[in-house]
Amino acid sequence: MTDQIVIFAMKQSTWGQRRPMQWVPLELQLSNMRMRKHNILTKDDISKVNKLNEDLALNESQLEDFLNVQHSLGKLIYYPLPLLDNFVIIYPPALVNILRSFVTCTQFFPEKENLKSILHNLTVTGKIYKTDLFKLWNQDQFQQYMPNDATKEFIVQLLIHLDILIIPKTFKHTDCSNELYLVPCMIKESRPVNVFPVYNQGDKTIFLRYSLISGSIPSALTYKVIGAVLSVWPLKEENDRPCLYHKAAVLNVVEDNELRVWVDNNQILVQMTNAQSLQDMSKDVAASIQECLTWNLESCIEFYSSSFGRKIKLTDVSKLYSLEVGIPHHTDVCFISVTKVKDTDTWVCKQGCEHSTRYLRYWIFNRSQDKCEAGCTGLSKDELESEPNEKHLVRLGSTFGIEKFKDYYSKLGMDATTFENIEYDFKTHGSQGIISVAMIKWKTSQPLANKTPTMNDLFNALGDSDTTHRMCKVRI
Numbered sequence: 001m002t003d004q005i006v007i008f009a010m011k012q013s014t015w016g017q018r019r020p021m022q023w024v025p026l027e028l029q030l031s032n033m034r035m036r037k038h039n040i041l042t043k044d045d046i047s048k049v050n051k052l053n054e055d056l057a058l059n060e061s062q063l064e065d066f067l068n069v070q071h072s073l074g075k076l077i078y079y080p081l082p083l084l085d086n087f088v089i090i091y092p093p094a095l096v097n098i099l100r101s102f103v104t105c106t107q108f109f110p111e112k113e114n115l116k117s118i119l120h121n122l123t124v125t126g127k128i129y130k131t132d133l134f135k136l137w138n139q140d141q142f143q144q145y146m147p148n149d150a151t152k153e154f155i156v157q158l159l160i161h162l163d164i165l166i167i168p169k170t171f172k173h174t175d176c177s178n179e180l181y182l183v184p185c186m187i188k189e190s191r192p193v194n195v196f197p198v199y200n201q202g203d204k205t206i207f208l209r210y211s212l213i214s215g216s217i218p219s220a221l222t223y224k225v226i227g228a229v230l231s232v233w234p235l236k237e238e239n240d241r242p243c244l245y246h247k248a249a250v251l252n253v254v255e256d257n258e259l260r261v262w263v264d265n266n267q268i269l270v271q272m273t274n275a276q277s278l279q280d281m282s283k284d285v286a287a288s289i290q291e292c293l294t295w296n297l298e299s300c301i302e303f304y305s306s307s308f309g310r311k312i313k314l315t316d317v318s319k320l321y322s323l324e325v326g327i328p329h330h331t332d333v334c335f336i337s338v339t340k341v342k343d344t345d346t347w348v349c350k351q352g353c354e355h356s357t358r359y360l361r362y363w364i365f366n367r368s369q370d371k372c373e374a375g376c377t378g379l380s381k382d383e384l385e386s387e388p389n390e391k392h393l394v395r396l397g398s399t400f401g402i403e404k405f406k407d408y409y410s411k412l413g414m415d416a417t418t419f420e421n422i423e424y425d426f427k428t429h430g431s432q433g434i435i436s437v438a439m440i441k442w443k444t445s446q447p448l449a450n451k452t453p454t455m456n457d458l459f460n461a462l463g464d465s466d467t468t469h470r471m472c473k474v475r476i
């Protein structure tokens with residue numbers, strides 16, 4: 001029996017690095033402190049407490065491990081990140097109570113007029129000043145958690161990290177003395193239905209629609225998506241009021257483009273409108289907006305599922321939603337799936353009318369849409385024998401979705417573990433970033449195996465016969 005336990009323990013990656021038995025004294029001390037109503041400690045406090053254990057005290061890296069593991073178990077909140085790593089919330093419900101200081105319903109607003117008006121203002125504009133936040137936190141029931149300004153500053157940084165407070169793009173670096181935040185979840189005003197979407201913009205507007213597969217989108221995810229959007233593009237303002245609504249926002253994007261984003265049941269809808277016409281809309285701008293939104297949605301889904309203990313791989317996230325592009329038609333919007341729109345110049349919609357896909361393809365970076373000249377026979381022998389540079393690698397990588405790329409990568413002779421590690425290390429870079437890193441990794445791994453990487457290697461791994469001209473796009 002004990003043998004089995006040892007074998008099991010040795011299989012754990014933590015074997016030999018962490019000795020949880022050694023954690024017991026510090027765990028007991030922390031639970032004592034919780035009972036004595038300590039909620040938020042500095043890391044120095046914890047270090048001092050730890051040192052009381054003398055020969056059982058953890059060294060610095062063991063203490064760091066301890067905090068990280070306890071965090072992942074939900075026993076405390078600790079982020080080893082700049083601005084966040086000096087404090088530890090040893091009693092996590094404290095954070096929920098602190099949140100109630102400004103994320104709350106009208107009936108729980110404080111009695112004091114000045115505090116009440118801060119919260120009333122917040123529900124109308126979605127804005128709150130840091131000084132006002134601190135005023136709310138000076139009330140007795142919050143003061144006990146945050147007795148000094150250093151702790152309050154830490155909580156502000158934590159709430160920014162958790163996307164509850166959003167630093168709006170517009171107001172960045174304008175007035176550092178009194179910072180302003182947006183709190184999307186506190187906006188009560190519903191979106192004006194007549195402008196989400198705007199219909200009378202026929203040839204000036206295109207749509208995107210993300211539909212989540214399972215049920216409706218949880219509120220927490222909605223606010224994270226809206227928050228992410230707000231930190232990328234400036235909010236449009238009308239009569240001094242930011243165009244931020246309950247689960248909706250209007251943003252200004254470069255070159256006279258207006259972006260409307262709103263959440264409706266299980267769908268996230270996006271409308272981009274150019275002030276002049278679709279001809280004036282930049283393909284690159286539209287496609288990069290789509291990539292940015294997609295990446296943000298995927299990382300929000302990933303964050304949401306990981307904070308509920310279900311770790312999903314980035315490659316699986318894309319299966320949890322579908323993406324369509326659309327154009328206005330009469331008083332409706334006609335959508336077509338993003339995969340279909342790539343292969344067709346026109347399509348007949350449900351109402352029986354034919355639409356061009358020309359502007360809809362603006363949403364997608366399509367590096368392989370230009371056709372070769374007649375009689376093109378692909379790369380010459382010399383070209384095939386040449387060494388691919390980084391541009392070639394990134395360009396070829398961009399012609400794959402991540403699932404197809406995994407097959408291709410193994411045909412290049414790379415093992416799945418290498419790819420999984422890259423996927424993990426570079427998950428914040430989005431799928432194209434991961435693919436690019438993997439391609440470059442392939443090239444650098446070749447000399448180690450005494451091989452010279454060539455365009456021919458890349459070509460042969462493509463396999464099928466109809467890929468001759470795929471390499472032409474890489475060469476450009």
Ligand SMILES: [Zn+2]
Pocket residue numbers: 329334349350351352353355
């Ligand atoms: Zn139609």
Ligand SMILES: [Zn+2]
Pocket residue numbers: 329330351353
């Ligand atoms: Zn029609």
Ligand SMILES: [Zn+2]
Pocket residue numbers: 372373376377378468469472
């Ligand atoms: Zn060709």
